[in-house]
Amino acid sequence: MILKNARYLIENNGTWSERQEDLLIEGNTIQDIGNLEPLYDQHEVWDVKDYLILPGLVNGHQHTPMSLLRCYSDDLPLMEWLNKKMLPAEMKMTSDDRYWGAMLAMAEMVKSGTTAYADMYIDMDTIAAAVQETGIRASLSRGMIAMDSNYSDRIEESRNLVKKWHGKVEGRITVMIAPHSPYMCPPDFLRDAVILAKEQNVPLHTHLAETADERNMIQERHGMSPVQYLQEAGFFENTSVNLAHGVHFTEDDLSILEGLTGGVIHNPVSNAKLACGTADLVELTKRGIKVGLGTDGPGSASTLDMFMEMKAAAWMQKLLQEDASALNAHEILTMATRNGAEILGIGQETGSIEVGKKADLLFMNMNQPHLVPAHQDPSLLVYAAAGQDVDSVMIDGKLIMKHRELLTMDEEKVMFEAKRRAEDLISRI
Structure with a gap:
């Protein structure tokens, strides 16, 4: 998959900055970053210009x-x-x-x-x-x-x-x-x-x-x-x-x-x-x-x-x-x-957006009243954003959530079973 027009955050010596390039995801890894237009016809392309991408x-x-x-x-x-x-x-x-x-x-x-x-x-x-x-x-x-x-x-x-x-x-x-x-x-x-x-x-x-x-x-x-x-x-x-x-x-x-x-x-x-x-x-x-x-x-x-x-x-x-x-x-x-x-001992694999790292990425919906205007992205993320602003999640190169829908879990079933188990557990104490 190519993430086209990716606005993403990178950290260098403790300072975070924004870049806009294409990201090539092959398997579970970020394989390339840059202008990848010549490769568009060889891969699935997702235009992610509406999101701010950060490491998971x-x-x-x-x-x-x-x-x-x-x-x-x-x-x-x-x-x-x-x-x-x-x-x-x-x-x-x-x-x-x-x-x-x-x-x-x-x-x-x-x-x-x-x-x-x-x-x-x-x-x-x-x-x-x-x-x-x-x-x-x-x-x-x-x-x-x-x-x-x-x-x-x-x-x-x-x-x-x-x-x-x-x-x-x-x-x-x-x-x-x-x-x-x-x-x-x-x-x-x-x-x-x-x-x-x-x-x-x-x-x-x-x-x-x-x-x-x-x-x-x-x-x-x-x-x-x-x-x-x-x-x-x-x-x-x-x-x-x-x-x-x-x-x-x-x-x-x-x-x-x-x-x-x-x-x-x-x-x-x-x-x-x-x-x-x-x-x-x-x-x-x-x-x-x-x-x-x-x-x-x-x-x-x-x-x-x-x-x-x-x-x-x-x-x-x-x-x-x-x-x-x-x-x-x-x-x-x-x-x-x-x-x-x-x-956690996995810093060689994840924690930042770099070529060679695993594709563990968050796609943030920043087009919301509480996240506008965007003077400083790190400040917005830390002081104004919330978990509900995460639109999509990729882990190990796979989309686990897209547009707030969990793709590997039946969310309704999970909540139903958890409620049932919790009620039964408390009744047994």
């Missing part, structure tokens, strides 16, 4: 089946929300519940512009099946809790997940090793998880320093911060890491994290809604620590719209720094695309 958004931290629990447990502190509401409900979930919850989350993500995401949950074969069916790109991890001494089964589940799914489904699925968090994993287990990640040559994924309570808990138990606790287990030695949240870091923590491979996934909406605080993205960036964006699960964030996360990230940094120039729209857009892809 990357949601760096998610728990897809929790979409069945959207707005089930709101206005509670994190630990009460987690222990009294979420975990009891999740323990009652069946494989079918998780499948339809994942399908619902994927439908919402695609319709709001997410083309790649990171999932941490259990029963990952079921979620991988949903990824295969929908066409989305995913980095999957079996969230491992080890509150007992017999945890070898969870390590083996993760090992098997890598063997079965890493690099599979036309390369759309990758796998990470995910000890859930410092407060749910003892030192020996963390070390075994690190060994497994190195053995399989895949990244690590964990929740880290999400709340002040977590920091205090690890300090009381082990006499160190959560970051130092992970460091003791070898978490940052010759591994790539996806650190979700990163709200409560000390000066010593930041020194440890400088130069790490991977980065921090900031989840501003979830962190604000659960009153966890906000990560200091300006300081992280100053230290050379890469920052991406995520939604967290829909059980906490309620929405999976990455445009909302971009707004929230910008607003909260400006308030935190008391500086309206802090974290500009260009930086936020980079976090939601290139940075997220690099933290």
